[in-house]
Amino acid sequence: MSNILIAANNICKVYDQDILLKRGANFYALQNIDFNLYEGDFISVMGPSGSGKSTLLNCLSTLDNVTSGVLKVLGKEVSQMSDNELSLYRNKYLGFIFQNHNLVSSLSIFDNIATPLILNEEAPDQIIDKVNEIAKKLNIQKLLYKKPNECSGGERQRAAIARAIVSKPKILVCDEPTGNLDTVNSHELLGMLTKLNQEGTSIILVTHDSMIASYAKKFIYLRDGKIINEINRNNASQVDFFNEIVKITTQDSLLKLFNDTTDSKNVFSNNIDSSVTNSEVVIENEDNNKVSETSNNESMEVNVINKETKPVRRIVYAIFAGLEYDESSSKRYRILHFEEDTIDFQFSNIEKLHVTYPEVEKAIISMCSRYVPSFPMPENRFYLDLDLVLKDGKTYKFEVNNQRNATSLFDVLHQHNIKVEDPCGFEELYRSKGDYLVRHRWLLYNFRKIAKQYHLDNPRGESKSFY
Numbered sequence: 001m002s003n004i005l006i007a008a009n010n011i012c013k014v015y016d017q018d019i020l021l022k023r024g025a026n027f028y029a030l031q032n033i034d035f036n037l038y039e040g041d042f043i044s045v046m047g048p049s050g051s052g053k054s055t056l057l058n059c060l061s062t063l064d065n066v067t068s069g070v071l072k073v074l075g076k077e078v079s080q081m082s083d084n085e086l087s088l089y090r091n092k093y094l095g096f097i098f099q100n101h102n103l104v105s106s107l108s109i110f111d112n113i114a115t116p117l118i119l120n121e122e123a124p125d126q127i128i129d130k131v132n133e134i135a136k137k138l139n140i141q142k143l144l145y146k147k148p149n150e151c152s153g154g155e156r157q158r159a160a161i162a163r164a165i166v167s168k169p170k171i172l173v174c175d176e177p178t179g180n181l182d183t184v185n186s187h188e189l190l191g192m193l194t195k196l197n198q199e200g201t202s203i204i205l206v207t208h209d210s211m212i213a214s215y216a217k218k219f220i221y222l223r224d225g226k227i228i229n230e231i232n233r234n235n236a237s238q239v240d241f242f243n244e245i246v247k248i249t250t251q252d253s254l255l256k257l258f259n260d261t262t263d264s265k266n267v268f269s270n271n272i273d274s275s276v277t278n279s280e281v282v283i284e285n286e287d288n289n290k291v292s293e294t295s296n297n298e299s300m301e302v303n304v305i306n307k308e309t310k311p312v313r314r315i316v317y318a319i320f321a322g323l324e325y326d327e328s329s330s331k332r333y334r335i336l337h338f339e340e341d342t343i344d345f346q347f348s349n350i351e352k353l354h355v356t357y358p359e360v361e362k363a364i365i366s367m368c369s370r371y372v373p374s375f376p377m378p379e380n381r382f383y384l385d386l387d388l389v390l391k392d393g394k395t396y397k398f399e400v401n402n403q404r405n406a407t408s409l410f411d412v413l414h415q416h417n418i419k420v421e422d423p424c425g426f427e428e429l430y431r432s433k434g435d436y437l438v439r440h441r442w443l444l445y446n447f448r449k450i451a452k453q454y455h456l457d458n459p460r461g462e463s464k465s466f467y
Contacts, residue, residue: 005073007070008033008059008071009313011030012031012069013225030052031224041203041218043218045221046249060204062090099177101148101159104148113135130167138159172196174204190212210242213245314345321337329401366424367383368456369383429442
């Protein structure tokens, strides 16, 4: 199994979708989001109110459905999972800590913590042992037979954490877990989450507090439903990480205050600003001892853009210079531009691909099938996979959603003398069966055999079950 626990590729979320465009436009809560949660990750998410933080969390945790794009959990595409499979995933692999605890007031703390175990039909003696074990770990064993309204805010939050982790989930999702806690309890909670992460739990944390966000290993900043900045902590100290987070959030706040139209990509830099002065921040360690840590940016090792070791396949629509294209498709997907002299793709507001054709070593052609919910009935659809391998060794992977003008892709590659590796013969298929419906029917009958024969990483919508 891959070490990617959650993989979001070009996901969008529209509430109250205007399918017929009677309002003239749809309003995106999330737009073109790419996100990977790896085993051992601790990711903090920040952004102004209405930026899409909670929506992102709900979609990644399968509490809400994405409008478009591909979302996978533990290697399986969410759109293909039944209600029973989703329930099994949430019960067995996912823990959720809510801002307002969401404890059942009529149940004791013990029964609240035991609820996931009861739903999983574990033996009564095992339930007692596990609840007592986690209560001792979180120092709430004296509260087990109290009701939630008999406990303080910090105690209720620890009980909510116990409920979330008692079944030892692979993934812990936290939505403003410190929103109702004071500073001391907030840092105590973050110490617990850090220890859980060190023990192997992967964590996604939404917060409004830069100091809370600095406990993570990676930082993501959202605005208007888009990821506009990312930072990997790497080997930087927590103080330096905190200072970089503050710089990003402060810059964004000032942009909104002074000039709403300013493009953030002209403000955020890949280099650490050496003008940031030394600062002193008080951080509590696991023993609640206050430690004063001085920041010096000379040792800063934070990367503003996340450089992933493995290329992610992006879902795109290709537009070719001088040729007509489907405007409705170009609005649904991000655009891979084949210009006269260059190939361009905008990964995000702060990262893009811009290469000339001579820089491309070769193009590898493959195909994927995807199970797509559609009216009047779901169906399998087929898309070309394009790997662009550059002469400097870098590889960029795309899933090209063009259907009726897909042969233009082969024309452009040959026109610019780019070596095309097409072991399955898909170019011949597209040229001999130019009509989309004829080609689609042929693939419905033959693609499974082709995928097996050529060991394709597919059918993409038929990955093995995660349980």
